[in-house]
Amino acid sequence: MDALPEFALVRARSLDDVIRARANHPASSLLGGGTDLVVNIRRGIVAPPVLIDVNHVAELRAIRADARSLAIGAAVKLAELAAHPDVTRHYPVVAQAAGFIAGPTHRNMGTVGGNLCFITRANGGAPPTTIASRPRARSATWRRRAAACASPPSAAISRPLC
Ligand SMILES: Cc1cc2nc3c(=O)[nH]c(=O)nc-3n(C[C@H](O)[C@H](O)[C@H](O)COP(=O)(O)OP(=O)(O)OC[C@H]3O[C@@H](n4cnc5c(N)ncnc54)[C@H](O)[C@@H]3O)c2cc1C
Numbered sequence: 001m002d003a004l005p006e007f008a009l010v011r012a013r014s015l016d017d018v019i020r021a022r023a024n025h026p027a028s029s030l031l032g033g034g035t036d037l038v039v040n041i042r043r044g045i046v047a048p049p050v051l052i053d054v055n056h057v058a059e060l061r062a063i064r065a066d067a068r069s070l071a072i073g074a075a076v077k078l079a080e081l082a083a084h085p086d087v088t089r090h091y092p093v094v095a096q097a098a099g100f101i102a103g104p105t106h107r108n109m110g111t112v113g114g115n116l117c118f119i120t121r122a123n124g125g126a127p128p129t130t131i132a133s134r135p136r137a138r139s140a141t142w143r144r145r146a147a148a149c150a151s152p153p154s155a156a157i158s159r160p161l162c
Pocket residue numbers: 029030031032033034035036037038054074075100101102103106109110111112113114115116117118119128129130131149157159160161162
């Protein structure tokens with residue numbers, strides 16, 4: 001296996017930290033679970049000089065779900081989404097879909113934001129197929145958000161999902 005090249009790691013503690021770090025390091029990548037990004041760095045597919053770890057940002061770790069609305073932070077783990085009591089109660093299909101993604105290890109590490117933004121080589125760099133079924137069926141909001149992150153393998157992520 002290839003060795004990881006050197007990069008700097010910024011541990012963000014708040015959304016302000018993330019935004020400041022992105023402004024200071026425009027060629028950086030946001031780090032969720034690293035299940036896709038770290039593999040791509042190791043393989044030399046991308047080489048961000050700085051990774052911004054968003055896993056300790058409280059605003060991005062929260063899930064709010066009731067009968068009226070569902071809000072999922074971008075750094076919520078897929079396994080957390082699948083098991084969240086209010087999500088399973090009010091939005092069982094969302095919980096079920098999250099529980100079908102990959103295997104337990106990847107669901108324990110992988111985040112919702114990373115899942116929406118990971119580089120999928122299987123379909124030529126188009127946004128991944130995940131909780132929503134097909135790109136055509138996704139909402140206008142989803143497409144706006146996806147435009148912020150879904151990128152060809154060589155391009156950097158332009159801004160954090162939150
Ligand atoms: C064996 C295997 C099976 C899989 N099966 C499935 C499957 O069935 N269905 C499916 O949908 N996926 C599948 N995947 C993909 C998996 O879901 C992704 O690897 C994972 O969700 C990525 O999340 P992560 O948090 O690890 O992202 P990372 O690897 O940390 O990041 C991925 C990308 O997203 C960006 N990013 C991360 N967080 C944010 C954020 N908050 N805002 C903006 N950009 C961000 C990163 O900069 C990077 O470009 C599979 C992967 C593997 C290895």
